[in-house]
Amino acid sequence: MTDTFSKMHPFVNLLFFIGCIGFSMFIMQPVCLVISLLCAAFSAAYFCGKKAALFGVKFLLPTMLFIILINPLFNHRGATIICYLPWGNPFTLESLVYGCVTAAMLCAVALWFLSFNRVMTSDKLVYLFGRIAPSLSLVLAMALRFVPRFTQQFREVRIAQKQLYSGKKSLSAKLRSAFGVFSVMISRSMENAIDTSDAMKSRGYGLKGRTAYSLYRFRQNDGVVLGAMVSELACLFVILFCGKISYRYFPSIRGEITDVFSIVFYAVYALFLLTPLIINVREGIRWKRSRSII
Amino acid sequence: MKSFFKKYYHFMIAGVFTLAILAVAFISGGNIQQAKNAVESKPAEYYHEQITEFSSTVPASTVVSSTANEAQTAESTASTKATESVPTTAPATTSSTVPSTTVKPKTTQPAAVSTQPATQKPTQSTTAPRQTVSKTGESKKTSSQPAIDPTTKPKAQTTTKPKNDPVKTTVPTPTKSQEKKDKALHCTISISCGTVLNNMDKLDDDLLDIIPSDGKILSEVSVEFKSGESVFDVLKRVCADKKIHMEFSYNSVYDSAYIEGINNLYEFDCGANSGWMYKVNGWVPNYGCSKYSLKDGDVIEWVYTCNLGYDVGGGKVN
Structure with missing residues (x-):
């Protein structure tokens, strides 16, 4: 698997994700949503592999079902009445459909964020925003890093506690130990934050003339992709x-x-959403061909 | 399975705990509401008994909204009884709570001198010129009510506004407690959104095709109802029968259903002051539609207002 898209200039990556997540959130047209959902699934599968499939089955499917079920119970608008709910309000076809659409939208956005987390690493964010807004970009990087780090450390602390105080325990003792782990985690994450900011300060983060950890150069390739994406976005906006x-x-x-x-909109939209996949697959084919020649 | 339970023990406990808290909040909240209602109903009942002695023909017009007001009215009514024989001469500046009416045609002053106490205070009619007649709708029809001497309870009067009372037909009676008679009762019901036609500019474009050209969602039909049924019950049944969309929600503060939308025309769809109101025999009650127990021959009109009820003959003043 080659991942040329992730190695491109961070600005190209960021523009892509802003565009696709924004469009997925705000266009509630069914065909566009289906396109976005499919592309998001493909991208997530490409970038995250097995993890994406697990995430989809364990988290997204139940969420989707829940939303589809819950929406008609609370939203009673719609001209086509299917039946009446036990408490007297109508159960309408429109609210059912709207529930499906909302569920698809949420899933698409969640899947896009799966790829986003994989591609937009915190060093890229710091590279992009470190000069313009140093503290904001640091906070952003720390916040994005917070949840995965928290869960990992939570697991560590729990295992350690289990080993330390093993044996059968009563309900209250278990609860107490769970609260203990939680409080440990709170103080640990606060300490982490202070550590990070201290370390960054001592390295002179945010001072004039500092460069970022990663160096990205805006190459011709980036320019081509950026131009294509901008023109696609412009086309989409005009139609919208x-x-x-x-x-x-x-x-x-x-x-x-x-x-x-x-139909034009669908085509351009799909092209835009598939940008990373197209780049990566094309690169993979090229790589294979050049290797076979040698 | 066992290992699964063991593994997710914490989550289950947390879930049960959260649910328990929610349940406690839900139940206790309901109880508080009930207790409040119980307190509220007492003075209303008391007031009702007091009032019916005097006014047998007071039409149902509007309702006293708060407990405090009801209690106050009851109090002042009681005080009238006590002070009937005491003639006073102080000027009355505020209008009385129970509209003192039956103005004799011959009296020149606008003073409201009622038949009963008039005999006891003949001098007052000349010295108390500013006793105002409350100009509520019911005042014309009432008869033989005692004039309240406003001066005896100045405190109560300054706070009480001229208002009508929930007497007779409109006393909030829970539908369940009513005995059901088999005798067929009829009322007519109509649903109209005619006011929207005058305010098309405020209406959402998506809703254009659900507005009937004449504004009538349901033209007048006669329906049967059982004794003790409210306006809301009839509306719900008619809408289900005629396949008209209708959404309501229960409002615990007013202990009544609130109609959010009929035929997909919702509140606030035609400007910020729009919503559904109901009229019975041309009068707009200022309480919920579940509270209105229907009488035989009542004419119910559901109307959509675009201006807080002023454009359909309702509104605050009424």
Whole structure:
């Protein structure tokens, strides 16, 4: 597996993720959502492999089902009444469909973030924002790093505690030990934060003339990809602001999904969302070919 | 399975704990509400008994909204009884709580001198010129009510506003406790959103095709109902029968259902002051539709207002 996309200039990566997550969040048109969901799944599978599949089955599927079930129970809008709920409000087709759409949207965004975490490492964020807003980028990097680090250290502390105080325990003792682990983790994570900021300060972080840990150069390749992405985004925005991609769910489902503008939009959208995959697959093919020649 | 339980022990305990807290909050919250209602209902009942002695023909118009007011009214009514025989001469500046009416046609002053106490204070009619008649809708129809001497309870009067009372038909009676009679009762119900037609600019474009061209979502139909049923019960049944979309929510503060939307036309859909209101026999009650127990021959109109009820004959003043 080659990962050329991750090695490109961080700005290209960031623009891609801002674009795809933003579009996934705000376009509630069903076809666009399906495209986004599929592309997000492909990307997550490519970047994270097995982990993505596990995440999808363990976390996303239950969430999706939950949202699909819960939405019609609380949202009663919609012209097509299927039946009446026990407490008297209508159960409508529109709210059911809207639940599905919302679930797809959330899943797509979650999957995009899976790839995001893999590609946008904290050193890239610090590289991008370290000069403009040093403290903000440090906080951002620390915050993004916080959850995975917390879970890892939580596991460590729990194992240590288990080894120290083994044996059968009553319910209250177990609860007490769980609270103990939690309080240990709180103080540990605070200490981590202070350590990090102290270390960064002593290295002169944020001072004038400091360079970042990673050095990225804006190459011609980056320029080509950036230009392609910008033109795709411009095309998408033009179609969006013309109001061609509108779809409504309440009070009745209505929207055009097969006219020319929509089809152009789908094509450009899919092209944009598949940018990292296209780059990586193309690079892989090239690599293979050049190797076979030798 | 066992190992699974063992593994996720903490999570389960945390979940149960959270649920328990939520359950306690839910139940105790409900209890508090009930207790409040119990307290509230007492003075209302008391007041009701007091009032019916005098006013048998007071039409149901509006309701006293808060407990404090009810208690106060009851108090002042009681005080009237006690002070009836004491003639006073001090000027009355505020209007009385129970509208003192039956103005004799011959009296020149706008003073509200009622039949009963008038005999006892003939001098007052000349010296107390500023006793105002409360101009609420019911005042015309009431008869033989005692005038309240406003001066005896100045404190109560300054705070009480001229208001109508929940007498007779409109006394909040829980539907369940009513005996169900088999006799067929009828009322007519209609649902209209005619005011939206005058405010099309405020309406969301998506909703254009659900607004009927004449504004009538349901033209007047006669429906049967059982004794003790409220306006809400009838609306719910009619909407289910006629396949009209209707969403409501229960409001525990007013102990009544609140109609959020009918036919997918919701509150706030036509401007910030819009929503559904109901009228019975042309009058807009200022309490919830679950509280109105229907009488035979009532005419229910559900109307959509775009301006807090002023455009459909309701509003604050009423």
